[in-house]
Amino acid sequence: MIPDTVFADLALVLDKRVTRSKSDLEQHGRSEAWHPDTPPDAVAYPKTTQEVSAIVKICHANDIPIIGWGTGTSLEGQTSAIHGGLIVDFTQMNKILQVNDSDMDAIVQPGVTREQLNIELRTSGLMFPVDPGANASLGGMAMTRASGTTAVKYGTMADNVIGLEVVLADGTVIKTGTRARKSSAGYDLTKLFVGSEGTLGLVTELTMRLHGQPEKILAGVCSFDDIDSAVNTVMLAIQMGIPMARIEFLDVSAVQAVNSYAGSEFPLKPHLFVECHGSDTGVESQIETLSELIDDFGGSPLEWASKPEDRNALWTMRHNAYYACLALKKGCVSVITDICVPISNLAEAVVETAEDIEKSFLDGPILGHVGDGNFHAVLLIEPDNAEDLAEAKRLADLMAKRALRFGGTVTGEHGIGIGKKHFMAQEHGDAAWDTMGALKTALDPKNIMNPGKLVR
């Protein structure tokens, strides 16, 4: 609970931009996935770093939990106010502060979304490629170490955030990183905060690495007779070093979901969605090698979407695949898995997962960014159905154990939040997880920054 006197102090800083209105609290209590609603006690809409610092100081003095909020599209309950407190919504800190064309970087506020940045960059010849599907905020994407369809070529948020401004738990403001391409000047604080899910501080500014818009883009789809062939094609393509920009897998159930949601007519077979970026000759040579591989594994010839509008339609379908999966079963919610394994174990991991789901009474379309070894089963459950939830958790647990057996991770890109916390000790071992806990305690001794998430 936030006492009235503390709320009054916050209002002295933010005036009407801190609120306890029912609609604001409800809106910020919702989660994209199966996690129960947990409205905060209040919601703040700061406009400046100074305001963020001021309200964090007030919360620090009064032991009020603080949870950052971008677009609310995280999938593991990262923004759930499980201990109540103040949600700091960054929607009004959405300015692009600098674009440095010649250094290929940009400085932005955390509420800027990836699409907003790309619209700004449209005429610059540059782009920001990290693409988790949702039009998430860059602050939120940094905090979950998001990635998505293009990570196979351009890396994740870990590779593309080069500096931060952070408000620490006591309200102190620090800057991390530089605009140089590399540095050996001490601990890499930027990389520590990226992926920290708001448990170490609130990000108020980000320096992003940008990339040149490719001279040529070509996207296409192909289908295979079985999962094995599709995934083995990807494994070999990666091992051969074909620099694909996107290579996405959809199983039959995911294809079915996309067809019925988007009105497409893909054959009911496992599919790969592919995109290549490069020079004219570079893209041609990628496609040639890839086509041979697809053919070797009995895949259908690539159908090209060379026009921008066709390409956009294709990736919109892929981006909406999560909602398409949800639409398979009316009123359902999802338990989303997110394992990532070494490439050489990918086919085995996907096939075993498909077999588990086949044997289960739940539906669970499989899709993922297989070029990274990362895939998701979207396990569909009725809300408040304990049996469904237990079965989904059993399947998710099998997948997590499989990932760890192969030397992989329980989450490639969605993060831990509250949904995957029980896997942390299994993945890292108690001592390493405790090490994370020690870092958290060092920077946030009062445990007010997104308490209950990620660490023990």
Next chain:
Amino acid sequence: MIPDTVFADLALVLDKRVTRSKSDLEQHGRSEAWHPDTPPDAVAYPKTTQEVSAIVKICHANDIPIIGWGTGTSLEGQTSAIHGGLIVDFTQMNKILQVNDSDMDAIVQPGVTREQLNIELRTSGLMFPVDPGANASLGGMAMTRASGTTAVKYGTMADNVIGLEVVLADGTVIKTGTRARKSSAGYDLTKLFVGSEGTLGLVTELTMRLHGQPEKILAGVCSFDDIDSAVNTVMLAIQMGIPMARIEFLDVSAVQAVNSYAGSEFPLKPHLFVECHGSDTGVESQIETLSELIDDFGGSPLEWASKPEDRNALWTMRHNAYYACLALKKGCVSVITDICVPISNLAEAVVETAEDIEKSFLDGPILGHVGDGNFHAVLLIEPDNAEDLAEAKRLADLMAKRALRFGGTVTGEHGIGIGKKHFMAQEHGDAAWDTMGALKTALDPKNIMNPGKLVR
């Protein structure tokens, strides 16, 4: 000082592999650069993680400083036993434990050198590209976040270490990272330890990312009439996205040093040493674009070293450039600078630096990995000459301030150690440097891991 009883405890673990022999202490007291000799109290040569853990526990119980040692090639006094204590020399932990060809990674002990790994990989089609010049140990390279000539294409140690085994200050052993290509599972401990200079723990195992050996390699040199033209060529090449594998700058004084050290006959002009990796057609197209650029800036046509032996000779010259510079002035030592600036400020930064050195009574050849915006002036001073040292520090200070003014860093790849500690607050601000200190205290409350380095 290490009390005799503690030494006896260490000897119970390591037998004769812990020593106080004068030659061992002297050898481990030396520094590559100008820092004074500081022999430790004892040197240990563990063979296993268990042994490292056991000796760290003994040191922890007795407040004995612990300093890791790879090949002793760090440049900022990172291995200096300034508070005495035990140097843990990893020379005997030099096994390559696993090479996973199909996942393109390898697990190695910290004493494995980069050349040793590449010899092992020779027939695999894979390579480990990070190349700081010296045949350093991979453990040491990880600890200083080293990079070198190939970082422009393949990244630094931060990009190429994907997992670690670490012995913490109390002897606890943790594993960080996975063999998956990405993960969102909590704080990135791997990236926190990489670049920590042994102040947070001792690394006992590393999982390294490997890269495919390029189909074609072509290296060459060209000269320019002035520094500006050479560096502007690099700036434009980077901005155009030419994916060069190496692009190195040497000023007239550095060329002179190389000529007299290696017997080469490069014209006394600023030079670029270039290398391109890729497919036959890829390399050709890189070279074509690059050659046009060089011509635009009035450079001489690229002279190619296409045979492997010529190419090796070229890079051996570059790698020995540091020793070549030292040889310019008999008996001298060096204060080495290492700034890294955003690419768009590179020409200005190099030209201003050259002007400062021109006006000084010291010699200071300039060379560097300019594709990253990183360059060094090797300031040559007489040992124990206070006037020389003061002048070198003045020049180094001017360079550091220049780097920070341009939004860059005081050290691109050499690290902080004791030599650059006084720049930390300037680069990061007091609060961010204190944040590093808080992390250090959290993981090493007794301050026994390489005390006096990097943090306050």
